[in-house]
Amino acid sequence: MSEPRFCVLGAGSLGLLFASRLARNGQAVTLLVRPEKVSALSLGVTLQESPGSLAKRQFMRVISEPYEQLRIDRLLLTTKAGSAADALKHWQPCLTEDAEVLMLQNGLGSQAEVAELMQPGQTLLAASVTEGAYLESPATVVHAGKGKTRLGRWCGPAKGAAASWVTRLTVAGLEAEKVEPIRPVLWQKLAVNAVINPLTAVHRVENGALAAREFRPQVEGLVEEVLSVFKRLGIPEPEGGLAYRVEQVILATAANRSSMLQDVLAGRPTEIDYITGSLLKVAKPLQLQLPLSEELYQAIKADESK
Structure with missing residues (x-):
């Protein structure tokens, strides 16, 4: 056999x-x-x-x-x-x-x-x-x-x-x-994850909560930060634009808990280094400031160290 x-x-x-x-x-x-x-x-x-x-x-x-x-x-x-x-x-x-x-x-x-x-x-x-x-x-x-x-x-x-x-x-x-090439596709998915995952994990909310007015400034700010990196790297936005894609994912997965939130609640290591961390790593040599992403990254790392 x-x-x-x-x-x-x-x-x-x-x-x-x-x-x-x-x-x-x-x-x-x-x-x-x-x-x-x-x-x-x-x-x-x-x-x-x-x-x-x-x-x-x-x-x-x-x-x-x-x-x-x-x-x-x-x-x-x-x-x-x-x-x-x-x-x-x-x-x-x-x-x-x-x-x-x-x-x-x-x-x-x-x-x-x-x-x-x-x-x-x-x-x-x-x-x-x-x-x-x-x-x-x-x-x-x-x-x-x-x-x-x-x-x-x-x-x-x-x-x-x-x-x-x-x-x-x-x-x-x-x-x-x-x-x-597959890399632009992976970047586009990372972009959506970099908006939704850390926000839901830090605020302990399901994906659909991000559609509320109170989260709009953070969602829009994170989208702008990601697009600043995309522009410098020459990466195209997803079809319909990144803001639209993020909104669609939030609504389509409204009842879901992001994998990052599940990891934080379970006390497991998250994938923050491979999502927001990758974004910040690329932004540094480009001299791009991503303050919202940096704040969320540090908050998740603090959760991981507890």
């Missing part, structure tokens, strides 16, 4: 959503997880397509440690941005010489960290994902809202890799699109 070669690293909501969809389509999937998660996930991953819908369980192999015979051709990297590089290091000996790694992380910075670990024949891809999902239990994921995965090659020799991943995800029932 041949060893599984397609793996999903990370057992968060997106990891389990993508793994269960691929497994349901007949793909042999192996979940790579921390040791404490093995027992629950070995009983199967339950996918609920929407809140209140009939749940379906998918069984897949679950392992927590590399071994000599394991060979990974295709890896879906779904951990938090700050954990991505360290997580990949743990499994790096199992990657084949021409392996492809697709990253689903928020923000920017983790892609460059992972790229430094890749071998010359290996290809790294990055994606912007708008699928809505949350964990109802460690082994149950709810697909709360349909979105799209826009992906493209970050580095590496396999020029056709993005198209292959799009086909694979589409057949599994996940809407996907090849976009190259």
Whole structure:
């Protein structure tokens, strides 16, 4: 019996959503997880397509440690941005010489960290994902809202890799699109996250609260700060403009708690360094002042240190 070669690293909501969809389509999937998660996930991953819908369980192999015979051709990297590089290091000996790694992380910075670990024949891809999902239990994921995965090659020799991943995800029932170059797409998603995530985390509110009049000056101010960076870098605004995109996301996800708010409330490290932190890092050599972003960044870092 041949060893599984397609793996999903990370057992968060997106990891389990993508793994269960691929497994349901007949793909042999192996979940790579921390040791404490093995027992629950070995009983199967339950996918609920929407809140209140009939749940379906998918069984897949679950392992927590590399071994000599394991060979990974295709890896879906779904951990938090700050954990991505360290997580990949743990499994790096199992990657084949021409392996492809697709990253689903928020923000920017983790892609460059992972790229430094890749071998010359290996290809790294990055994606912007708008699928809505949350964990109802460690082994149950709810697909709360349909979105799209826009992906493209970050580095590496396999020029056709993005198209292959799009086909694979589409057949599994996940809407996907090849976009190259991918960096502007990642910047556009970072821009929306840099407005919504830190504001909701600092004020402990759901996304929809940002539509209220009291938050309008901060939302508009953050949008202007992001656009000042975009203008200097030559990055195009999202279709309809950044202010419109932010407003649409706030309204469409009104009842949601941002991932950053969830992390703060749970006492976990956030992705602030890869969202607002990346924005501030780029702004510094451009001599751009982003006072609202800096204030929110410091507030989140203070929360993390408690």
